[in-house]
Amino acid sequence: MTAATDPRPSALARLWRYGRPYRRRVGWATVHSVLNKLFDLAPPLLIGLAVDVVANDGDALLDRLGMTTQRSQIVGIAVLTFVVWAFESLFEFLHNLAWRNLAQDLQHDLRIDAYGHVQELEHAWFQERSTGDLMAVLNDDVNQLERFLDIGANEIIQVLTTVVAVGAVFVILDPTVAVLAIAPMPLILYGSFWFQRKLEPRYEAVRGQAGFLNGQLANNLLGISTVKSFTAEARETERIAGESDRYRETNRRAIALSSAFTPLIRMAILVGFTGTMVWGGFEAIRSVTDDSGSLSVGQYSVLLFLSQRLLWPLTQLGETFDQYQRAMASTNRILDVVDTEPRIVSGPDRLDLAKGQGRVTFEDVTFSYDDAGPALDDVRIDLPAGRTTAIVGPTGSGKSTLVRLLLRFYDPDAGRVTIEGRDVRDLDLGDLRRLTGLVSQDVYLFHGTVRENIAYGRPDASLEDVVAAATVAEVHEFVMGLPRGYDTIVGERGQKLSGGQRQRISIARAVLKDPVILLLDEATSAVDNETEAAIQRSLDRISTDRTTLVIAHRLSTVRNADVIHVLDGGRIVEQGTHDELVGREGPYAALWAVQTGEAVRHER
């Protein structure tokens, strides 16, 4: 029966290695599964005994045990049957309890492990995976394994027990019958192996397609406003239908094969069963007629009953293998995630800075996301401590990339980023991210209250602190106007709030976090003029005496910065104060002319 337990050493071995702390419990559960099956197989033996007691004038062993009459022997067998069934029930309860609790604990650990690990992985990894596919791994695949451990593992162990126990009884009763009954086994095993090999890739395909479909669904639901605004509903339904159809098709390929399994196995078993029936029957007839046969009538009934008992679970094997295959495909997908080595790992050095410190330098930094050209090309920028430095430049010039390198969402290909002269790669990631606060234009609010969202970086902050931060971010009055004030639920992704309100809440978040280094990435670009002015006021307030990096394409937001760097195509093309740059008639002056011209046009 190795086919059932070891068709794909890698997945099972990986699971075995992962589940090291569970091994004792697996052993415990296995013992109960085996005992339950042994007690389950005992009644046919007792039936055979009862038949012999009636047909052959009593049983010698029972006689020696003090049951001298046929009637007392039958009563004795009945009592024994009662005890056997009671034990069968007890062990069924115990193995169910053991396996199902094991399944629960393992699925919980695996899911939390995988999720925790995913959080450690770098941004580049997430870009290669769709969120929906990841969700499929963290939910469906984990549940698939849970289902297998719930019932499949027990079934495999019980089939094994049946084959061994029934095989032993056959050998004891009549070796010829044993050969007949066991003859089809190699064929069955070979068939199972064959089916498994064929099924494995088909199930992998099913799981892959399920993940893909999940990804498409998640994408569409997240972008539901876009879908609606372009009246693309019909088109999207069609696209999802196409993917769902592919899922159905990949499943069909697996179904066709797995459905053929049980009937084919049953045919093979039939050969053994009919052989037992005929051969054993002839032996029993000879015993009755001239006492020359090797089987009594009772033994013959035992053989027939047990052949049935052997046949039944083997026909179930198909389904169990099916589940096993699915579980192993899932195991591989989960453990692939768990085993992914993070490429951005925390450095050893701790760093604690006070407000006003935190000089940042980009030293000859070159970086590209993939095979495309460099997003940053030999960039050298100095952000003096306690000052405001601005980066301007056209879309795609690499401004946000600077922030991502400083926060170590990515590491540079060449050069280094430092804080107070220390390479950020040497710093403890937790310290690095505690020291920095990012306000960007895509604000993410979590489903929860306004207060929880503002206090996201400091969950233990008092309401007074939250209110103070909200006041600096000029969002306090707005919050007080909400039906439940700071306890108002903002909805998933904060969708019950306007863009400007979300932005102000994200600024309050940064204020409360009180970082040494503040990073403002287009923090005002997505809001109306009035909100922009409000946000600008609060940003001016919180960037005072704090190392601040402002990224903007609206130059009005950066004109007060201590230094402005102009980035184009991943290179610094100009730097200086606003007045210097305007006087220089370079790219900055040109941009300024365009934007103030725009402003004039707006006013008219």
Ligand code: ADP
């Ligand atoms: P900016 O902030 O100036 O608009 P970015 O720093 O976001 O520009 O991007 C710089 C360049 O890198 C752009 O050409 C952009 O297409 C590319 N880029 C940005 N993010 C990624 C990414 N995750 N993968 C691949 N290319 C990216």
